[in-house]
Amino acid sequence: MTTLVTGAGGFIGSHVVDELLARGEAVRALVRDPTVAAGLRARGVEAVVGDVRDPDAVAAAARGAAVVHHCAAAPDEGTNLRGVENLLEALRETGGRAVLITGLSVLGLRDLDPATEGLPYRASGDPGAAAKIRIERLALDCHRRHGVAVTILRPGFVYGPRDRRNLPQLLEALRQGKLVYIGSRDNVVPLVHVADMARAMLLAGAAPHASGRVYHIADGSRTTIGELAEHLARLLGCPPPRTVLPYFLPYTACVAFGLLRRLGLGFLPAPITPDALLFFGTSRFVDIGRARRELGFTPLEDFRRGMAATVRSIQGEHHEQSTVAGPAA
Secondary structure: OEEEEEOOOOHHHHHHHHHHHHOOOEEEEEEOOHHHHHHHHOOOOEEEEOOOOOHHHHHHHHOOEEEEEEOOOOOOHHHHHHHHHHHHHHHHHHOOEEEEEOOHHHHOOOOEEEEOOOOOOOOOOOHHHHHHHHHHHHHHHHHHHHOOEEEEEEEOEEEOOOOOOHHHHHHHHHHOOOOOEEOOOOOEOOEEEHHHHHHHHHHHHOOHHHOOOEEEEOOOOOOEHHHHHHHHHHHHOOOOOOOEEOOHHHHHHHHHHHHHHHOOOOOOOOOOOHHHHHHHHOOEEEOOHHHHHHHOOOOOOOHHHHHHHHHHHHHHHHHHHHHHHOOOO
């Protein structure tokens, strides 16, 4: 049985490939970078160079694949939607199954305890969240109308080795003393280690009864932003944040800059993004009961241990890069 992974050179996709290879599965990868493809081939992966925006490339890659783990993602929301459209159309022909990744942002900018899969969508004015809602609706409609087997996973804050964006940005803000709490240091943050995320994807891909279902994926803990920030500060050897901003200040700024952007007047960078406001300014305890019951998902990574290992890996990468670059002239 062949399993296709799109975005196999990315953060989550590369870990899905690792997990599949460790289990002795036949893996096919769709990637855009020929260099990444060459590295995957050296590991025994059938790597195909192509773009998810190209329907022919997606159809060719999906042909003969029993399961597709769709991990490809781009900053452009239109690209992400087009990629899912192409994949769903390909699966109508091949009959394969798909596991898609969206996010908890589809539930809106609000406190949730618990955050369950039964909650309705809520618009937040964030283009990325709006695109994820459209992707979910498209996928579930395709399942109902055409019988395409698709499962949707909504992960919390995914961290782990090879993260080039989320945790590194958080660590840099801590180092520079720029990280502040929004509303409360007791806001619950949903975390999930990338290894647990990869295992959840494989569980979903192996569960025919999960077709047409949505699952929340997190570590099941009630870790607060204060606990997370203090733990990371200790790992970095820097002071933890102390400032707590009233929620309405960054919220107002976020809404105002979002309105300017929609009017075509957003020339300056926003002081805070909707993603950051969601992460720091809301408290969200994620109920993973459905994933436990229906997929057999059990998170294995403790956030303190997982964060410590991740910080070491990020620091090691920075050291290697500085060594290669050499001292400044």
